[in-house]
Amino acid sequence: xxxxxxxxxxxxxxxxxxxxxxxxxxAFTVQQFNGAVVMPNTSPPILTALDVSRYKKEILDRTSFxxxxxxxxxxxxxxxxxxxxxxxxxAVAGKVYPKGVTTNSQNxxxxxxxxxxxxxxxxxxxxxxxxxxxDPWEKITCLDREKVFLPTLYGIVNxxxxxxxxxxxxxxxxxxxxxxxxxxxxxxxxxxxxLVLTIDDVIGNFIxxxxxxxxxxxxxxxxxxxxxxxxxGNPKFxxxxxxxxxxKERKECSCGCAGVFNAPIAIPLLTQIFEEQGALKxxxxxxxxxxxxxxxxxxEAIDALVLAKEDWVVPLQYNGIVxxxxxxxxxxxxxxxxxxxxx
Amino acid sequence: xxxxxxxxxxxxxxxxxxxxxxxxxxAFTVQQFNGAVVMPNTSPPILTALDVSRYKKEILDRTSFxxxxxxxxxxxxxxxxxxxxxxxxxAVAGKVYPKGVTTNSQNxxxxxxxxxxxxxxxxxxxxxxxxxxxDPWEKITCLDREKVFLPTLYGIVNxxxxxxxxxxxxxxxxxxxxxxxxxxxxxxxxxxxxLVLTIDDVIGNFIxxxxxxxxxxxxxxxxxxxxxxxxxGNPKFxxxxxxxxxxKERKECSCGCAGVFNAPIAIPLLTQIFEEQGALKxxxxxxxxxxxxxxxxxxEAIDALVLAKEDWVVPLQYNGIVxxxxxxxxxxxxxxxxxxxxx
Numbered sequence: 001x002x003x004x005x006x007x008x009x010x011x012x013x014x015x016x017x018x019x020x021x022x023x024x025x026x027a028f029t030v031q032q033f034n035g036a037v038v039m040p041n042t043s044p045p046i047l048t049a050l051d052v053s054r055y056k057k058e059i060l061d062r063t064s065f066x067x068x069x070x071x072x073x074x075x076x077x078x079x080x081x082x083x084x085x086x087x088x089x090x091a092v093a094g095k096v097y098p099k100g101v102t103t104n105s106q107n108x109x110x111x112x113x114x115x116x117x118x119x120x121x122x123x124x125x126x127x128x129x130x131x132x133x134x135d136p137w138e139k140i141t142c143l144d145r146e147k148v149f150l151p152t153l154y155g156i157v158n159x160x161x162x163x164x165x166x167x168x169x170x171x172x173x174x175x176x177x178x179x180x181x182x183x184x185x186x187x188x189x190x191x192x193x194x195l196v197l198t199i200d201d202v203i204g205n206f207i208x209x210x211x212x213x214x215x216x217x218x219x220x221x222x223x224x225x226x227x228x229x230x231x232x233g234n235p236k237f238x239x240x241x242x243x244x245x246x247x248k249e250r251k252e253c254s255c256g257c258a259g260v261f262n263a264p265i266a267i268p269l270l271t272q273i274f275e276e277q278g279a280l281k282x283x284x285x286x287x288x289x290x291x292x293x294x295x296x297x298x299x300e301a302i303d304a305l306v307l308a309k310e311d312w313v314v315p316l317q318y319n320g321i322v323x324x325x326x327x328x329x330x331x332x333x334x335x336x337x338x339x340x341x342x343x
Numbered sequence: 344x345x346x347x348x349x350x351x352x353x354x355x356x357x358x359x360x361x362x363x364x365x366x367x368x369x370a371f372t373v374q375q376f377n378g379a380v381v382m383p384n385t386s387p388p389i390l391t392a393l394d395v396s397r398y399k400k401e402i403l404d405r406t407s408f409x410x411x412x413x414x415x416x417x418x419x420x421x422x423x424x425x426x427x428x429x430x431x432x433x434a435v436a437g438k439v440y441p442k443g444v445t446t447n448s449q450n451x452x453x454x455x456x457x458x459x460x461x462x463x464x465x466x467x468x469x470x471x472x473x474x475x476x477x478d479p480w481e482k483i484t485c486l487d488r489e490k491v492f493l494p495t496l497y498g499i500v501n502x503x504x505x506x507x508x509x510x511x512x513x514x515x516x517x518x519x520x521x522x523x524x525x526x527x528x529x530x531x532x533x534x535x536x537x538l539v540l541t542i543d544d545v546i547g548n549f550i551x552x553x554x555x556x557x558x559x560x561x562x563x564x565x566x567x568x569x570x571x572x573x574x575x576g577n578p579k580f581x582x583x584x585x586x587x588x589x590x591k592e593r594k595e596c597s598c599g600c601a602g603v604f605n606a607p608i609a610i611p612l613l614t615q616i617f618e619e620q621g622a623l624k625x626x627x628x629x630x631x632x633x634x635x636x637x638x639x640x641x642x643e644a645i646d647a648l649v650l651a652k653e654d655w656v657v658p659l660q661y662n663g664i665v666x667x668x669x670x671x672x673x674x675x676x677x678x679x680x681x682x683x684x685x686x
Contacts, residue, residue, distance in 0.1 A: 139563070142543055142546055143542065199486065203546060205443070207552045219484055252597060
């Protein structure tokens with residue numbers, strides 16, 4: 001059987017949820033990663049240093065040898081003092097949601113100028129700015145929200161030349177091209193599902209709520225641009241799963257939530273994609289090295305993730321949550337979660 | 344209370360289904376219409392004169408004072424003889440589905456040239472050609488399928504100058520403009536739901552399977568063009584509900600079917616829309632007169648449909664089927680189903 005190994009790194013964009021949901025999903029991330037950048041749009045959201053500390057403890061209580069890289073949600077009420085306190089208790093980044101753009105973002109930003117004091121402080125402290133890059137203006141349809149957001153990103157990049165910025169889960173050729181044109185303090189994450197899906201996988205022949213996410217999957221040309229960016233070896237593009245679980249009943253209903261639960265298959269799927277693209281040798285860079293470098297993490301790669309070339313069928317459910325590609329066959333499988341490199 | 348009355352006419356595009364489903368839905372159409380153009384993509388489909396006769400009897404057995412205008416599905420296997428026999432037992436039109444483009448269309452057309460003998464016969468017999476105008480070619484996303492089909496329509500129009508053609512359930516500004524440019528033997532139906540929905544009502548903030556239909560609802564500019572066409576008084580645009588019921592379980596699932604069940608609210612909703620557009624005086628033309636003229640129906644308008652201006656909330660289900668706008672308030676209500684005009 002063919003085996004490959006890559007460094008066991010980080011998921012640079014992950015929704016771990018809280019309480020029972022956290023219990024249901026965290027093990028899938030722990031299996032494949034040393035740690036994860038944990039999104040703050042929980043319910044209630046992570047808005048203060050106290051929230052960060054509590055949430056970090058909640059995650060650590062359910063894991064071992066796992067490093068949650070905490071984030072704080074930045075909105076118009078976030079003072080520089082709040083940012084500083086959050087940093088002190090371990091927050092590595094601030095996440096900005098435009099108001100109403102996705103799950104639990106009702107408290108998001110309307111006026112980006114109003115968060116400039118917080119961004120100023122983040123820049124000074126070396127914290128990253130993570131952006132959900134969609135403009136929720138009602139006259140823009142879901143298909144154009146990302147493209148329309150790019151000028152807002154440009155304004156922030158110009159005003160904060162030393163702030164490290166990640167445009168999260170990009171979905172369009174326009175975003176790929178734009179990120180490439182910006183200085184090296186600006187990068188983007190790409191999800192596994194946006195390398196697979198187009199709009200037709202959501203509403204083509206049937207309507208498929210488990211492929212529904214924000215930003216929505218776009219056109220074939222957009223997917224092609226994402227595939228090219230992810231496998232190009234350009235360090236501005238790196239992995240973040242945006243794994244966003246919702247129980248089946250909140251997806252398969254009259255008004256379903258956005259989010260793809262890809263945590264159980266993230267690395268096997270990426271391995272398959274990179275193999276298909278003839279880019280297996282760049283898998284580790286995309287999944288691990290580029291993100292570690294951008295986040296400037298102190299990381300000793302002592303663990304390896306071993307992948308075996310072996311077909312398996314993705315289960316229809318895990319703990320009441322339907323995973324991405326449920327019922328479909330993947331060609332790579334996690335062989336051993338832990339193995340010392342070199343042994 | 345304000346009352347208006349319009350002639351009780353026809354639904355020029357309706358899926359009545361068969362068996363138990365027919366039992367569940369036919370009364371909603373009967374309540375508002377003297378008759379309906381009944382689509383042939385049942386399971387099994389209506390492919391022969393015998394199918395037409397049986398299906399017509401099945402409908403008539405469940406209704407009284409209701410005129411089903413029968414159709415036959417035209418595909419590569421439909422001979423001119425089949426067309427002629429279908430006409431003899433009462434089929435008024437032939438419906439063409441491109442292969443795989445919607446519910447029960449696996450037996451649809453791939454090569455339009457192959458159905459030319461059938462179209463020739465239909466032209467000769469004065470039968471209408473009803474087109475599901477989407478190109479299912481896999482490289483075209485669902486958003487562009489209608490636009491890409493327009494050249495195919497143009498070819499048929501050129502080759503059959505006396506064939507009456509209806510481009511069904513149009514959804515784009517491109518289709519509106521194209522239909523306007525064609526001779527008067529070509530018309531289009533417009534559904535109530537495409538006058539209401541855009542893509543954001545399907546996959547904007549949430550995923551809403553009960554707003555999912557073929558063709559998919561498009562952009563705000565497309566909806567605006569449809570509203571303008573429907574209320575313009577141009578007889579090339581007339582009403583067809585495309586009411587397409589599926590039980591709740593086939594909509595709210597991991598792989599939901601296309602179709603909006605609007606039969607229970609079609610006329611009240613259209614009345615509301617035409618009132619909002621300041622076009623109430625053109626409602627009857629759009630709903631009834633233009634279609635009757637295009638189909639050249641022998642029709643004596645003895646019945647009126649009375650509508651009362653009264654708020655009501657659309658029920659969440661009818662017989663296990665979720666109707667369009669379930670739970671929402673409409674401002675017009677069917678007052679009396681039958682009333683002699685002038686009494």
